[in-house]
Amino acid sequence: MKIAIASGKGGTGKTTLSTNLAAYISETISNDSNGQVVLVDLDVEEPNSGLFIKGDILKDEYKYRATPVWDSNKCTLCGECKTICNFNAIAQLPNTILIFSELCHSCFACSELCPEQALPMVDKRMGVLKHYQQAGNLPNNDKLTFIESRLDIGEISAVPLIKQTIEYVEDNFSDEIIKIFDSPPGTSCPVIETIKDADFVILVTEPTPFGLHDLKLAVETVKELGREFAIVINRYGIGDNGVEQYCLENNIQIIGKIPNMRQAASLYSQGELLYDKIPAIKEQLVLIYQAINRINR
Amino acid sequence: MKNKEIVVISGKGGTGKTSVTASLAFLAGNEAVIADCDVDAADMHLLLMPDLAHSEEFFSGQTASINNALCTNCGLCQSICRFKAISNSNDNYVINKIDCEGCGYCARICPSGAIKMEDSHTGSLHISNSRMNNTLVHAELQIAAENSGKLVTKVRQEAKRIAKETNTEYIIIDGSPGIGCPVVASITGTSFVVIVTEPTVSGYHDLSRISELVKKFNIKMGCVINKSDLNTQLTYQIKEFLISNNIELLTELPYDNVFTKAITAGKTVVEYATKSVIETNLAKCWDKIKIGVQ
Numbered sequence: 012m013k014i015a016i017a018s019g020k021g022g023t024g025k026t027t028l029s030t031n032l033a034a035y036i037s038e039t040i041s042n043d044s045n046g047q048v049v050l051v052d053l054d055v056e057e058p059n060s061g062l063f064i065k066g067d068i069l070k071d072e073y074k075y076r077a078t079p080v081w082d083s084n085k086c087t088l089c090g091e092c093k094t095i096c097n098f099n100a101i102a103q104l105p106n107t108i109l110i111f112s113e114l115c116h117s118c119f120a121c122s123e124l125c126p127e128q129a130l131p132m133v134d135k136r137m138g139v140l141k142h143y144q145q146a147g148n149l150p151n152n153d154k155l156t157f158i159e160s161r162l163d164i165g166e167i168s169a170v171p172l173i174k175q176t177i178e179y180v181e182d183n184f185s186d187e188i189i190k191i192f193d194s195p196p197g198t199s200c201p202v203i204e205t206i207k208d209a210d211f212v213i214l215v216t217e218p219t220p221f222g223l224h225d226l227k228l229a230v231e232t233v234k235e236l237g238r239e240f241a242i243v244i245n246r247y248g249i250g251d252n253g254v255e256q257y258c259l260e261n262n263i264q265i266i267g268k269i270p271n272m273r274q275a276a277s278l279y280s281q282g283e284l285l286y287d288k289i290p291a292i293k294e295q296l297v298l299i300y301q302a303i304n305r306i307n308r
Numbered sequence: 309m310k311n312k313e314i315v316v317i318s319g320k321g322g323t324g325k326t327s328v329t330a331s332l333a334f335l336a337g338n339e340a341v342i343a344d345c346d347v348d349a350a351d352m353h354l355l356l357m358p359d360l361a362h363s364e365e366f367f368s369g370q371t372a373s374i375n376n377a378l379c380t381n382c383g384l385c386q387s388i389c390r391f392k393a394i395s396n397s398n399d400n401y402v403i404n405k406i407d408c409e410g411c412g413y414c415a416r417i418c419p420s421g422a423i424k425m426e427d428s429h430t431g432s433l434h435i436s437n438s439r440m441n442n443t444l445v446h447a448e449l450q451i452a453a454e455n456s457g458k459l460v461t462k463v464r465q466e467a468k469r470i471a472k473e474t475n476t477e478y479i480i481i482d483g484s485p486g487i488g489c490p491v492v493a494s495i496t497g498t499s500f501v502v503i504v505t506e507p508t509v510s511g512y513h514d515l516s517r518i519s520e521l522v523k524k525f526n527i528k529m530g531c532v533i534n535k536s537d538l539n540t541q542l543t544y545q546i547k548e549f550l551i552s553n554n555i556e557l558l559t560e561l562p563y564d565n566v567f568t569k570a571i572t573a574g575k576t577v578v579e580y581a582t583k584s585v586i587e588t589n590l591a592k593c594w595d596k597i598k599i600g601v602q
Contacts, residue, residue: 019348019349020321020322020349020351021318021320021321021322021349021485022320022321022322022323022485023321023322026510056485056486056487056488056517057319057320057485057486057487057510057513057514057517057518059320059509059510059513059514062509062510062513063509095412095413095416097369097370097410097411097412097425098411116409116411117390118390118391118409118411118413119388119390119413120411120412120413120416123388123413124413124416124417162487162488164487164517164520164521164524165521165524166488167457167488167489167492168488168489169486169488195486196321196348196349196485196486197348197349197455197484197485197486198348198349198449198451198452199348199449199453199454199455199490200454200455200456201486201488203406203452207406207407219568219571219572220351220354220571220572220574221326221351221354221571224349224351224354225349225351228348228349228451231451232451232452235406235451235452236406236452246568249565249568250568250571250572251572273563276508276535276538276563277538277539279508279510280506280507280508280509280511280538280539280542281509281539281542282509
């Protein structure tokens with residue numbers, strides 16, 4: 012089961028919920044010999060889950076995407092490639108073909124349609140995937156696996172790395188295992204890549220006009236993708252009741268309300284998990300996990 | 309007069325980027341044109357409460373569509389699509405619009421000419437008069453549309469055009485979180501980057517990644533440490549990081565629920581918390597930015 016934890020607005024608590032929920036679930040299933048939970052940080056531009064969840068590294072691998080490279084010996088400068096490319100990633104000068112690999116979407120059209128095979132596709136590094144086992148801050152915890160991908164600075168598209176990371180997770184873990192995807196913020200391509208095949212999406216918001224405005228966009232996005240979803244309100248108690256009003260009017264389920272506490276902000280600032288130190292937060296995780304189990308059935 | 313573009317970014321979301329930008333917009337008044345380039349989650353208009361003066365639709369990129377009357381079901385398109393955007397249901401080939409990246413490969417090779425590429429409507433652009441005596445250029449990304457940075461670039465172009473026409477010196481840009489396309493599109497060619505951070509392990513981590521990106525563009529940077537009393541030890545470490553990376557410390561702001569209260573009241577924090585240390589510090593911050601950008 013794939014659970015994506017997303018939000019429109021950044022900084023509403025996606026990573027806080029993802030890491031605490033994953034650690035809490037791993038603790039509750041500790042007596043179940045087959046139990047396992049996988050936390051996957053797909054906010055590859057700014058991955059933060061690893062600051063809260065530590066573990067022993069099992070695998071560390073570079074991820075690549077294919078982009079064309081110009082072979083000047085074969086090229087006849089016919090200019091076909093430049094016409095084909097829909098992303099303006101190829102330019103032609105009198106004696107040269109220039110390739111802007113950061114604009115390339117790796118569609119292979121230029122390479123496969125070049126009459127002279129002068130544009131072979133070559134792998135280019137875009138980031139690194141790390142796979143940790145026995146993660147979590149609990150002693151002898153072998154129930155929690157943590158996977159993180161990190162986009163190289165200067166690479167501008169997160170989508171291919173997110174795609175390959177999800178493929179890695181699907182290849183290595185069976186369908187019934189609970190997988191928690193810590194999503195990037197926003198509502199565009201990287202988020203869509205993260206949530207489009209999720210079984211359940213939890214949208215984390217905060218009870219402020221900013222939170223509400225961005226939540227509405229996120230809800231429309233999730234609906235467009237036809238995903239099942241529910242809301243968690245973080246920093247509950249500050250701001251106003253606009254988010255609750257909106258959920259009520261639109262028949263959207265709120266499955267948790269994480270209280271606003273300076274203690275939580277302070278522990279978070281140090282890279283600490285919260286549920287094992289603040290009972291009021293653990294109570295909310297219990298409710299959220301119950302809601303997940305209802306969906307999973 | 310040459311216009312000076314100042315962009316506010318954060319790497320991590322939720323550090324107070326929009327609260328700071330809106331405050332700068334208020335302090336600048338008619339000295340600046342404001343551009344909300346966080347088009348995924350554009351919130352500035354909630355505080356600037358603008359009168360909409362002009363709106364236009366924005367198209368970028370393309371999407372494929374198959375005319376099943378012409379299609380001979382040869383399946384070539386499906387075999388070459390790298391995005392798995394073409395599937396076959398009940399002997400009809402269909403394009404999944406969400407997965408299609410608009411490369412046009414399928415349309416180009418379809419032997420029966422059954423596939424055509426259509427321009428995608430990816431958003432709308434608005435130009436408004438804000439209640440702060442300045443112009444706000446903002447945009448809305450279409451639901452589930454791609455954000456390649458083109459709409460961001462368009463917002464900046466419009467802001468620049470208006471600044472030129474009205475002889476306005478500064479352009480204040482609210483950027484988006486992350487280090488990818490929309491961020492690169494918001495910082496390329498600007499005169500000064502303001503990074504809003506917070507003393508949390510994630511705030512510091514994201515500050516180091518975003519500043520490394522900005523360095524590649526060789527743009528002057530300044531930093532606002534928000535919630536600086538939340539973790540004084542980390543605040544100290546961040547300050548050392550700023551010194552060693554040649555980033556100017558613009559100001560520090562306290563951890564205070566007044567930021568949320570201001571947003572809830574539809575006001576910028578400088579208007580809401582008048583005569584507070586927050587107001588004083590943000591005013592000094594704006595002065596430092598104006599010096600830094602020269």
